[in-house]
Amino acid sequence: MAQTDTASRGNWNSKLGFILAAAGSAVGLGNIWGFPTQVASNGGAAFLFIYLICAFAIGFPVMVAEITIGRRTGKNPVGAFNALSGNKFLYSLIGMWGVLCGVMILAFYTVIAGWTVSYVFEELFHFIGMNGWATYVADTNNGIINAIFAAIFMSATVSIIVGGVSDGIERATKFMMPLLLVILLVLIGYVLWQPGSGVGIEAYLFPDFSKVDASLIFSAMGQAFFSLSLGMGALITYGSYLSKKENIPEAAAYVTLMDTFIAFLAGLLILPAMYMAQAQGVAIFDKAGHLLAGTALIFKVLPQLFHQLGGVLGLIFGVAFFLLLSIAALTSTISLLEVPVSYAIDEYNFPRKRSAQLIGLGILIISLFISFNISLIGVFVTIFNNVGLPLGGFLICTFLGYYWKTENAIAEMESGYPSVKQTIFSKVWPFFVKVICPLAILYNLLNALGAISYLQNLFG
Numbered sequence: 001m002a003q004t005d006t007a008s009r010g011n012w013n014s015k016l017g018f019i020l021a022a023a024g025s026a027v028g029l030g031n032i033w034g035f036p037t038q039v040a041s042n043g044g045a046a047f048l049f050i051y052l053i054c055a056f057a058i059g060f061p062v063m064v065a066e067i068t069i070g071r072r073t074g075k076n077p078v079g080a081f082n083a084l085s086g087n088k089f090l091y092s093l094i095g096m097w098g099v100l101c102g103v104m105i106l107a108f109y110t111v112i113a114g115w116t117v118s119y120v121f122e123e124l125f126h127f128i129g130m131n132g133w134a135t136y137v138a139d140t141n142n143g144i145i146n147a148i149f150a151a152i153f154m155s156a157t158v159s160i161i162v163g164g165v166s167d168g169i170e171r172a173t174k175f176m177m178p179l180l181l182v183i184l185l186v187l188i189g190y191v192l193w194q195p196g197s198g199v200g201i202e203a204y205l206f207p208d209f210s211k212v213d214a215s216l217i218f219s220a221m222g223q224a225f226f227s228l229s230l231g232m233g234a235l236i237t238y239g240s241y242l243s244k245k246e247n248i249p250e251a252a253a254y255v256t257l258m259d260t261f262i263a264f265l266a267g268l269l270i271l272p273a274m275y276m277a278q279a280q281g282v283a284i285f286d287k288a289g290h291l292l293a294g295t296a297l298i299f300k301v302l303p304q305l306f307h308q309l310g311g312v313l314g315l316i317f318g319v320a321f322f323l324l325l326s327i328a329a330l331t332s333t334i335s336l337l338e339v340p341v342s343y344a345i346d347e348y349n350f351p352r353k354r355s356a357q358l359i360g361l362g363i364l365i366i367s368l369f370i371s372f373n374i375s376l377i378g379v380f381v382t383i384f385n386n387v388g389l390p391l392g393g394f395l396i397c398t399f400l401g402y403y404w405k406t407e408n409a410i411a412e413m414e415s416g417y418p419s420v421k422q423t424i425f426s427k428v429w430p431f432f433v434k435v436i437c438p439l440a441i442l443y444n445l446l447n448a449l450g451a452i453s454y455l456q457n458l459f460g
């Protein structure tokens, strides 16, 4: 099969570089904001428990599948499905669907990422007593402010992608990921000593299994796909820069573990911080008695906590928290932009710099539209994230399992992992890719679309 000259497209310099870049893609707003928020509104540890099953039983096998397809073909998602199917248009649609989902996710993600930066300024303005300015930049309903910060964030993303795979993405993530971990640990260390935080730990780690139902399982699966950056070919793309010397299942295991660990840590920060805020007199429940979640949690409850703490302490805590979110978001947006950029480079021979700038600008235009119509975020999340990513994962698994065949994938894994055929992994993984993952995803998707209850009513 034709393999692209990987040297001209770029390559990871080291195994650690790949793992940090892939973990950087995975660790994002989904971990530090999405995960704790979902835990808070879905029965604490009950959600955590279901989430772990989704991440390891569905996410991990799909991740191995994506990286293997990427490394085998050395291509972007569209090129990869073309290469493996002998240019059958039908199969390249899987890659195109992925690129479309990535573009749309990046469009709304950039607006939210912009907020995390505007709140760094909010904290600074608040500290120096410029309260008018603080309120002004903190208004997430202000289209102009949203647009400005989205544009800043997109520029940062483009500037890293322009640098290329090893000098841009790898270098940036090698610096940002350790920084992210340090900030997170310091914040947790502080919060856990504060009054009220113990109740938060309880809310986080004591399961309420009565909350487990089909919709919770669907949310947990969607969250796992989003958090692990699966279903749209980001890891096909990152895998295409991976050396034949590396062990794919091992690398995927590291990435899954790191992502899950950081989501878990973020829960240890956010839930205790909420109860700490409550101890300071901040309201953390809505009228219906549910814990506040989503934007209300991140951009109302927590800033109120930082302001209550006041002084230099409040400033440091607030700035560090929003910086943490910004860094996590940036290592994720670069993976989202790299997908369409690698598509333009591979398929249209476009130079990297021009591709990154033009595609970044094109996506920013969608972001600007969203900036002025914030309610669109929910629509985008439903279509491209909750449905689009699992659907992509389903197509990737069935393509690999029944068209390309798992034996060929295992053969690709042999480079970098020569003994793979003698392991249980090589017996279990094909079964997951062919049966468990597609069925679990399909069941969940049909459930979410209401098809299952429709059939039950029909036959019940």
Ligand code: TRP
Residues within 6 Å of the ligand: 025, 026, 027, 028, 029, 030, 031, 105, 225, 226, 227, 228, 229, 230, 231, 232, 234, 332, 333, 335, 336, 389
């Ligand atoms: N995983 C990131 C997060 O948790 C978001 C993300 C980055 C993503 N790249 C992706 C989601 C590719 C889906 C597909 O915030």
